[in-house]
Amino acid sequence: MVRVxxxxxxxxxxxxxxxxxxxxxxxSAVAPMIGTPLAHFNVFQCTPLKITGGGRIxxxxxxxxxxxxxxxxxxxxxxxxxxxxxxxxPEKGQLEWVDHRPEWNINGSPLNLHSITITFAExxxxxxxxxxxxxxxxxxxxxxxxxEAAFEVFDCDNGEPGVGHDGFAIRVPAIGYEVMCPDPExxxxxxxxxxxxxxxxxxxxxx
Amino acid sequence: MxxxxxxxxxxxxxxxLPMTWLASSAQSQMHAASTAQAYGISVSTPTVSQKSPFAxxxxxxxxxxxxxxxxxxxxxxxxxxxxxxxxxxADDVDGSNAVSTATVGIVNLLNGLITADGVVAVAxxxxxxxAVASNAEGxxxxxxxxxxxxxxxxxxNTRMDLPGVGYVLLNExxxxxxxxxxxxxxxNMIHVVLQEPRLGLLGQVxxxxxxxxxxxxxxxxxxxx
Numbered sequence: 068m069v070r071v072x073x074x075x076x077x078x079x080x081x082x083x084x085x086x087x088x089x090x091x092x093x094x095s096a097v098a099p100m101i102g103t104p105l106a107h108f109n110v111f112q113c114t115p116l117k118i119t120g121g122g123r124i125x126x127x128x129x130x131x132x133x134x135x136x137x138x139x140x141x142x143x144x145x146x147x148x149x150x151x152x153x154x155x156x157p158e159k160g161q162l163e164w165v166d167h168r169p170e171w172n173i174n175g176s177p178l179n180l181h182s183i184t185i186t187f188a189e190x191x192x193x194x195x196x197x198x199x200x201x202x203x204x205x206x207x208x209x210x211x212x213x214x215e216a217a218f219e220v221f222d223c224d225n226g227e228p229g230v231g232h233d234g235f236a237i238r239v240p241a242i243g244y245e246v247m248c249p250d251p252e253x254x255x256x257x258x259x260x261x262x263x264x265x266x267x268x269x270x271x272x273x274x
Numbered sequence: 275m276x277x278x279x280x281x282x283x284x285x286x287x288x289x290x291l292p293m294t295w296l297a298s299s300a301q302s303q304m305h306a307a308s309t310a311q312a313y314g315i316s317v318s319t320p321t322v323s324q325k326s327p328f329a330x331x332x333x334x335x336x337x338x339x340x341x342x343x344x345x346x347x348x349x350x351x352x353x354x355x356x357x358x359x360x361x362x363x364a365d366d367v368d369g370s371n372a373v374s375t376a377t378v379g380i381v382n383l384l385n386g387l388i389t390a391d392g393v394v395a396v397a398x399x400x401x402x403x404x405a406v407a408s409n410a411e412g413x414x415x416x417x418x419x420x421x422x423x424x425x426x427x428x429x430x431n432t433r434m435d436l437p438g439v440g441y442v443l444l445n446e447x448x449x450x451x452x453x454x455x456x457x458x459x460x461x462n463m464i465h466v467v468l469q470e471p472r473l474g475l476l477g478q479v480x481x482x483x484x485x486x487x488x489x490x491x492x493x494x495x496x497x498x499x
């Protein structure tokens with residue numbers, strides 16, 4: 068009888084621990100990191116957030132300097148995401164991305180990516196983006212081919228003005244496409260490429 | 275006498291007070307606003323009116339896009355690979371922003387009088403705790419040739435005459451707002467102003483009148499605190 072009581076006393080905390088563990092949010096389930104880990108954007112939290120804006124990136128190299136206009140080595144985009152509940156499942160979001168580089172001209176047009184669904188959004192807390200950063204993504208359509216693919220973006224608001232400070236990066240592994248700037252010397256923080264036009268705005272009251 | 279003065283004062287206050295209430299009420303009801311629009315090509319003459327592709331930020335929404343693989347307005351302009359993206363957010367607490375982009379690939383105006391290969395117009399406006407500002411950073415013109423002359427990186431509002439046609443404004447930038455509670459900017463990368471001579475009684479040219487406009491790559495953004 069004593070042994071049964073002892074077993075019950077041992078089993079109870081284990082059972083409670085198992086229940087607590089099972090209730091703990093599995094963030095990786097809603098926010099899968101595609102590919103290898105990055106130097107920054109490794110630590111995330113589910114929290115209410117909103118980030119909006121758009122602009123231009125000159126990648127490669129993705130620094131604050133514009134490439135010569137005739138080179139067509141630039142990308143333009145608009146993107147926003149909003150997670151009001153802070154559960155990493157955004158209520159709203161959209162991405163439009165155009166890569167004007169000749170090598171990404173597909174079927175006679177610049178590469179054009181258009182989001183279909185936004186499935187996750189999480190705040191990145193290990194960056195040096197002064198006003199806030201987010202990692203978010205979902206699925207998109209490659210407008211040139213009709214192909215659908217998963218994507219993720221790394222979104223950085225590093226103060227005003229956006230040009231020369233804020234950053235943005237995108238990765239679409241299924242089509243071998245990425246605009247990432249993994250240079251630790253680059254402001255504001257890797258892997259985001261620095262904006263040469265436009266602005267990103269993180270809204271702190273949604274934090 | 276004193277009673278009359280008192281009554282006049284009361285009447286005056288009765289008239290003035292509601293006005294101050296109305297003014298303060300209107301001020302308190304001002305909300306943050308964000309507007310954005312962009313288009314690739316616009317032709318406006320007495321016989322032609324066309325704007326394409328054209329994106330306008332809907333009220334309460336955060337983004338809109340439009341695009342066209344090619345656009346042709348015979349005699350005026352042909353263009354390829356046109357994309358417009360507008361984004362914005364009006365937030366009473368955190369501040370507002372608006373960003374518009376218009377990009378055009380190969381463009382040919384007035385049967386080769388002006389050509390370019392890579393037009394980018396970007397307008398960005400932001401209002402926050404410490405700043406209300408707009409800029410055209412990111413705008414550029416690639417391989418621009420005007421009347422046989424190569425033009426690289428024109429300064430804002432560069433004007434070049436087009437004999438027999440009118441003139442062209444390159445990298446036209448038109449700011450708006452008071453810089454305190456509002457700020458806005460329109461960027462037109464190529465703006466051809468079509469003109470015809472005005473003739474006097476003896477047939478002499480006494481001036482010119484504008485008869486149309488052609489704009490390639492236009493982005494507009496504005497925000498209100």
